[in-house]
Amino acid sequence: MIYDVIVIGGSYAGMSASLQLLRARRSVLVIDAGNRRNRMARQSHGFLGQDGTDPASIAKEARQQLEAYPTLTWVDGEAVAVNGEYDAFDVAIADGQTHHGRRLLFATGVTDHLPNIDGLEERWGRSVFHCPYCHGYELDAGRIGVIATGPMSAHQAELLSEWGTVTLFTNGALTLEPAARQALEQKAITIEDTAIRALSGEADVQLRGGRTLSFAGLFVAPTVTPSSSLPANLGCSMAQGPIGQMIAVEGSKETTVRGVYACGDAAMMPHSVSLAVGDGAMAGMQLHRSLIWPDIHP
Structure with a gap:
């Protein structure tokens, strides 16, 4: 099967992007290694409608809502290699499977260096x-x-x-x-x-x-680096922000590799759950537009 979009990273930004695509009836594969950045926190604050909620509960409920859409495939696992080009990307995961997609979205988050x-x-x-x-x-x-x-x-x-x-x-x-x-x-x-x-x-x-x-x-204030080396391995440029490295993206959330997008903490600063959700929503809409109008890109 060739998915419309493969999303690497199933935390808040990745799920938010996936929701927009699923509601457009596009086929989406989410590959998630299960390492949310805020997994140590007891409560999430500043996210409208969820203020004070256990972040694990937010993530669990969000995934359940995504799974109500029939065009979602969710894989619990780690993406270990990516290659290919526009409209024909391959993603290998740790269990040996390889998946194919027209677009890629990195929502892989960052690593805090304390x-x-x-x-x-x-x-x-x-x-x-x-x-x-x-x-x-x-x-x-x-x-x-x-x-x-x-x-x-x-x-x-x-x-x-x-x-x-x-x-x-x-x-x-x-x-x-x-x-x-x-x-x-x-x-x-x-x-x-x-x-x-x-x-x-x-x-x-x-x-x-x-x-x-x-x-x-x-x-x-920790310094941060992208949690995954896969974007750099694929040729995506990095940018230097005030607290560390991030994946360089255009306003459309497309990286320097055509057909490859990035969102959330890995591609923006500053960081919070609410900002990640908003950034993911924008990425999902832009990805959908790229599938409709493939000749319009940065």
Whole structure:
């Protein structure tokens, strides 16, 4: 069988794109490895109609809604190779099967690269966050710690002062010029230059030298890279964003390889569930148009 569209990645963006295509009665194959980026989070916030819902429940319900459409095929598995060209792409998955499609959509998400701090990874998504719009309100205007990863962390600390009393930990990753330091202090942001030894408790920061500071929540700005090397292997160009690499796309969500599209966190910044869903919807509509009018493309 030759599918109209093969979607690699079945999280929020991939499912949103698939929904538009299924409602146009197009055949869609979704290949999903089951690694949602927010799988560690207890609740999803900022997504209209689903505010405070367990993200796993959102994903489960969305998949059930897609499965009501007869032109959907869903494969739980990992895509391991892609090749081909416009109107004739092949996707191999880990179990040895190969599938064929006229268009490809990468909705493969990104990998977060976190600072090497003992105790941080196991708190990621639970008491250590990256998005204040997703998690700031629940901290109830309490004490917030920002762990620096680079120059963007000063902006993150300034933004987070809208949600609580902020302490910025430079932690050897951020050097503040006197003017920048003064500007942060004028916004009542405490700057802590002592290196972090470890995180403990719910959101406690243990400093070298013995002090421990407690917070309602912690924030860090990780660097990101696309979770899959398949787009690059196929020849899709990459772009550099403010927090890392992403797949380069046109306004139509088409990559630099004709017939290959990308959406969601892998192809845009900033990141959130609501933005991923919107980006996926746009990609799905643009993919449908490319099947109707194949001669119109960027």
